[in-house]
Amino acid sequence: MAARLVGDVETTVDAFHRGGFHLVQPAKGAHRSGVDATIVAAAVPDGFAGMLADLGAGAGAAAFSVLDRCREARAVLYEKSPLMAECARAGLALPENAHLAGRAEVVEADVGLDGKAREAAGFPRDVYDWVIANPPFNDPKDRATPKAEKAGAHVMDEDMLSRWIKTACAIARPGSGLSVIARPQSIVEILQAMKGRYGAVTVMPVHPRPSKPAIRIVVTGIKGSRRQMEFAPPLILHDEDGGTKFSARAKAITNGREALRL
Amino acid sequence: MAARLVGDVETTVDAFHRGGFHLVQPAKGAHRSGVDATIVAAAVPDGFAGMLADLGAGAGAAAFSVLDRCREARAVLYEKSPLMAECARAGLALPENAHLAGRAEVVEADVGLDGKAREAAGFPRDVYDWVIANPPFNDPKDRATPKAEKAGAHVMDEDMLSRWIKTACAIARPGSGLSVIARPQSIVEILQAMKGRYGAVTVMPVHPRPSKPAIRIVVTGIKGSRRQMEFAPPLILHDEDGGTKFSARAKAITNGREALRL
Numbered sequence: 001m002a003a004r005l006v007g008d009v010e011t012t013v014d015a016f017h018r019g020g021f022h023l024v025q026p027a028k029g030a031h032r033s034g035v036d037a038t039i040v041a042a043a044v045p046d047g048f049a050g051m052l053a054d055l056g057a058g059a060g061a062a063a064f065s066v067l068d069r070c071r072e073a074r075a076v077l078y079e080k081s082p083l084m085a086e087c088a089r090a091g092l093a094l095p096e097n098a099h100l101a102g103r104a105e106v107v108e109a110d111v112g113l114d115g116k117a118r119e120a121a122g123f124p125r126d127v128y129d130w131v132i133a134n135p136p137f138n139d140p141k142d143r144a145t146p147k148a149e150k151a152g153a154h155v156m157d158e159d160m161l162s163r164w165i166k167t168a169c170a171i172a173r174p175g176s177g178l179s180v181i182a183r184p185q186s187i188v189e190i191l192q193a194m195k196g197r198y199g200a201v202t203v204m205p206v207h208p209r210p211s212k213p214a215i216r217i218v219v220t221g222i223k224g225s226r227r228q229m230e231f232a233p234p235l236i237l238h239d240e241d242g243g244t245k246f247s248a249r250a251k252a253i254t255n256g257r258e259a260l261r262l
Numbered sequence: 263m264a265a266r267l268v269g270d271v272e273t274t275v276d277a278f279h280r281g282g283f284h285l286v287q288p289a290k291g292a293h294r295s296g297v298d299a300t301i302v303a304a305a306v307p308d309g310f311a312g313m314l315a316d317l318g319a320g321a322g323a324a325a326f327s328v329l330d331r332c333r334e335a336r337a338v339l340y341e342k343s344p345l346m347a348e349c350a351r352a353g354l355a356l357p358e359n360a361h362l363a364g365r366a367e368v369v370e371a372d373v374g375l376d377g378k379a380r381e382a383a384g385f386p387r388d389v390y391d392w393v394i395a396n397p398p399f400n401d402p403k404d405r406a407t408p409k410a411e412k413a414g415a416h417v418m419d420e421d422m423l424s425r426w427i428k429t430a431c432a433i434a435r436p437g438s439g440l441s442v443i444a445r446p447q448s449i450v451e452i453l454q455a456m457k458g459r460y461g462a463v464t465v466m467p468v469h470p471r472p473s474k475p476a477i478r479i480v481v482t483g484i485k486g487s488r489r490q491m492e493f494a495p496p497l498i499l500h501d502e503d504g505g506t507k508f509s510a511r512a513k514a515i516t517n518g519r520e521a522l523r524l
Contacts, residue, residue, distance in 0.1 A: 184465075184493045188457075191450045202475075203446075205467070205493040213464075214493035231446045231467040231476035234496060 006086050013094065016061060017256040020068045021097050023059045024090040026083065033061035036181050036216060038254040039206065039235070040134050041065030043179035043220050046259045048073050050129025053171055055111045055164055056080070060088040060104070062132050067100045069256040074103045078123070080110045111135075112163045123171050130177040131168040135161060137183050161186055165193035174224040181206075184214050191219070191229070199225030202262040204232040210240050220262045232262050268348050275356065278323060279518040282330040283359055285321045286352040288345065295323035298443050298478060300516040301468065301497070302396050303327030305441035305482050308521045310335050312391025315433055317373045317426055318342070322350040322366070324394050329362045331518040336365040340385070342372045373397075374425045385433050392439040393430040397423060399445050423448055427455035436486040443468075446476045453481070453491070461487030464524040466494040472502050482524045494524050 004011055010027040016038065025032050041062045044052065049072035054063035057077035067075055079085040085108040092101045109121040111133075119125070161182065168178050178198055180190060187203065194201055198221030205214035214234065237250045252258035266273055272289040278300065287294050303324040306314065311334035316325035319339030329337055341347040347370040354363045371383040373395075381387070423444065430440045440460055444452060449465065456463055460483030467476035476496065499512045514520035 185490050187491075188450055188453045195450075205496075207493075207495060211495055213495075217493070228447050229449075231469075231479070231496075233469060233473055233475075234467075234493075 006090050007083060009083060011087060011090070013096075017065065017068050019096075020256055021064045021100060022091065022094050023061055023064065024087045024094065025059045026087065033059055035237070035254055037061035037134050038065050038256070039216070039260075040132050040179050040181035040218060041069070042253045042256075042258065042260045043181075043218055043262060044070065044073075044130050044132065044177070044259065045261075046070070048130060050074075050176075051076070051127060053078060053128040053131045053168070055131060055133040055168060056135050057088055057106070058084050058134070060091050060106075062134050063104060064091065064097065064100055065256055066130075066132070067103055069259070071099075075105070076128075077104060077106045078109050078111055079106065080108070080112075082108060111167050112160060114163065114166065118167060118170065123167060125170060126173050128172045128176055130179070131172050133164055133168060133178075133180045135164050135180070135182065137186070159189070161189045162193040165190065165197070169197040169223060172223050176223050177220060178223065179218060179220040181216055181218050184217050187217060187219070190217075194219070194221050197221075198223055199229075200227035201229035202232045203229065204260065204262060205234040207234050207236050209238050209242075210236050218260065218262075220260075232260075235260070268352050269345060271345055273349060273352070275358075279327065279330050281358075282518055283326045283362060284353065284356050285323055285326065286349045286356065287321045288349065295321055297499070297516055299323035299396050300327050300518070301478070301522075302394050302441050302443035302480060303331070304515045304518075304520065304522045305480055305524060306332065306335075306392050306394065306439070306521065307523075308332070310392060312336075312438075313338070313389060315340060315390040315393045315430070317393060317395040317430060318397050319350055319368070320346050320396070322353050322368075324396055325366060326353065326359070326362055327518055328392075328394070329365055331521070333361070337367070338390075339366060339368045340371050340373055341368065342370070342374075344370060373429050374422060376425065376428065380429060380432065385429060387432060388435050390434045390438055392441070393434050395426055395430060395440070395442045397426050397442070397444065399448070421451070423451045424455040427452065427459070431459040431485060434485050438485050439482060440485065441480060441482040443478055443480050446479050449479055449481070452479075456481070456483050459483075460485055461491075462489035463491035464494050465491065466522065466524060467496040469496050469498050471500050471504075472498050480522065480524075482522075494522075497522070 012027050044066045048070040052075040054077045057079045063075040063077045088106045201221040204218045206216040207214050274289050306328045310332040314337040316339045319341045325337040325339045350368045463483040466480045468478040469476050
């Protein structure tokens with residue numbers, strides 16, 4: 001859709017879920033939402049009707065995905081970047097998103113905070129029924145990442161995932177869910193941060209094709225559960241010879257027609 | 263095959279790899295070899311022609327699998343239990359295993375040792391080209407495990423996997439491989455123990471069927487590599503509606519006709 005300005009940044013309005021909702025996003029740069037957000041959103045079970053927290057919500061792709069599929073859910077979007085928080089608010093104001101607007105709120109706050117600073121920033125305690133997170137994951141040591149990006153919000157601190165998971169647990173009620181999408185290389189940090197906080201942990205690798213290594217993992221757990229962890233069958237994005245087209249399951253998931261059923 | 267005695271224990275002689283090799287095993291109890299040993303053996307690449315160490319070798323299933331498939335490989339089998347070490351030696355003496363006997367040696371020693379005790383027990387330093395391990399994994403907290411078994415060699419100490427991986431690294435040359443088969447729940451302990459010792463780590467989940475959670479992981483790494491870890495596509499043991507029959511790939515792997523190609 002045609003460009004508009006948020007602050008002085010050029011943005012686009014883009015359709016997700018085959019038009020089920022729209023996002024206002026910066027026209028250029030590393031902040032544009034993609035498949036990851038819709039996949040982690042699909043970790044929230046069908047029929048979810050509680051309070052969702054989206055950590056590092058960006059323009060709102062993951063939270064809006066959940067709200068579009070789960071029509072009785074409500075959500076709070078936590079986002080540190082003033083620009084992205086403004087994009088998320090602009091998204092909620094779109095007439096196309098009228099079915100979401102009354103159920104969502106954007107809070108500009110840093111998910112990486114701890115203790116009193118976190119409470120002062122507006123994070124409640126023991127409230128949410130599900131928390132989703134799609135944390136930035138450019139590795140500071142990854143030479144493929146351009147310098148400009150490294151300097152921005154997309155750089156991941158050494159223990160960023162741990163701090164995010166601590167925040168997730170602090171703001172969620174016992175028995176609630178947490179779903180994180182991350183790089184496979186983050187598995188140890190994620191599982192260690194969840195240890196003692198979450199049980200019934202399920203790790204689902206996401207492979208681009210049946211024969212290729214995973215490019216993401218979706219890790220889900222239940223706060224306070226004692227059940228042991230599992231590896232779920234993987235999600236395969238494309239059939240082996242399917243070109244750039246999504247597999248049937250990936251299409252259903254990224255279009256909000258199917259949950260991951262972990 | 264008919265029972266025979268090793269010491270005063272009744273044993274059987276069982277064919278593996280469709281008769282490619284045979285094992286002498288106790289007729290009863292928790293020590294009988296199975297699918298796990300042949301799967302971890304398949305992590306050793308085709309054409310491997312170096313020195314293999316099999317940690318916790320039992321009756322020799324994993325090492326014999328490698329020697330049967332890789333006809334120029336040699337192996338040292340480390341086993342703590344005098345009975346199982348004796349079974350492994352009896353296996354090497356079988357006429358059916360004449361093609362393996364000249365290439366294998368059994369050392370009765372505890373893989374969990376460290377430092378000077380480890381060297382005194384007969385473990386060399388920086389020697390092996392590949393190390394495989396199929397550590398015992400009954401969880402002491404697992405109520406499904408019978409008491410008699412818990413008291414035996416199959417009980418896993420808290421940090422047993424870490425100690426085994428330290429031993430594996432100590433006895434292996436730089437650039438060599440390590441492959442471990444374990445429960446999915448051991449992934450953090452394994453990856454942490456490999457950290458700083460092994461790179462190019464590949465985690466391969468093993469699922470009983472396409473729709474079921476993994477029951478095992480095979481973790482492979484290269485000593486001293488700096489490459490980041492990956493999740494390989496899973497191994498599926500049975501087709502979704504295939505009853506107890508192995509899938510084509512599982513059959514090829516457990517019969518020594520195919521390596522895992524990690």
